[in-house]
Amino acid sequence: MRQIVLDTETTGLDWRNGDRVIEIGCVELLNRNLTGRHFHVFINPGRGIDAEAVAVHGITEEFLADKPRFDGIVGDFENFVRDAELVIHNASFDVGFLDNELKLLGRPTLDVLCAGVVDTLKMAKEQNPGKKASLDALCDRYEIDNGHRTLHGALLDAELLAEVYLAMTRGQESLIMTLEEEPPSVTGDLSGGAFERKPLLVLRASETELEAHDKVLAEISKANKGLCMWLPPEPAAA
Incomplete structure (x- = not known):
């Protein structure tokens, strides 16, 4: 199972108003293990950056002036995320x-390019209704060190989110191991001959237990006017 934990930084809050992506950070999980592979790039958006956004991520127009446009990195991005399941916090924003x-x-959109999307914000709200579900709040909840996160950054946030996601879904490792285990082999000759089987221990009811059983059945029959599925029907009156 290949998953890509992904985060972006942008020029503002709404792509519908012309805002653009300026940073992408991705880390790879393979069978719930960090592989060390990552994809990280800064992008020149060809437009200004809202002051509110700069206050969040600290990325300026001057810093991005010599960075590639999105069309210059799109091929590498597609190759990195292709066929993987994406793990994103507040997925609707980044997607x-x-x-x-x-x-x-x-180009094809992410629903065509990738195998699906897991929204950790939605997952966190379902697991802990009414509690804060920001990335910082989840780091605190799962005791993940985020002291070096003074500003948002796509790669840093993706790395933290990977640890948060693994903590949120802890317990799935045992399920994966169970699915991967081979069924136990049966020893003995199965080609037509008998193989050794341990004798079954048969415990028979005592006379006292049989009498108690009959008494219970009689009480059931009486309460149901002779109808008891564990007793033969009473003969009809002549």
């Missing part, structure tokens, strides 16, 4: 922005 970038280039 909306990335799908917009892909559509602008006439």
Whole structure:
């Protein structure tokens, strides 16, 4: 099972208003283990960045001036995430922005490119209704060190989210191991001959237990006017 934990940073809050992706960070999970492979890139959006957004991620227009446009990195991005399941916090935000970038280039969107999306924000709200579900709050809940997260950053947030996701879904490892285990082999000759089988221990009811059983059946029959499925029907009156 290949999963890609993904995060983006953007020029603003809404791609419908012309906001663009300026950073993508991805880390790879294979069978719930971090592989060490990652994809990280800064992108020149070709437009300004909202001051509120800069306050969140600290990425400026000057910093991005010499960075590639999205069309210059799209092939590498597609190759990294292709056929994997994406794990994203508040998935509708990142998926909306990335799908917009892909559509602008006439490329397939993420629902075609990838195997599906897991939204950890939705998962956190379902697991702990009414509790804070931000990435920082989840790091606190699962005791994951995020002291170095002074600003948002796509790769850093993806790395933290990978640890959060593994903590949130802990217990699935045993399920995967069970599914991967081979069924126990049966020893002995199965080609037609008998193989050794341990004798079964048969415990028979005592006379006292049989009498108690008959008494219970009689009480059931009396309460149901002679109808008791464990007793033969009483003969009809002549």
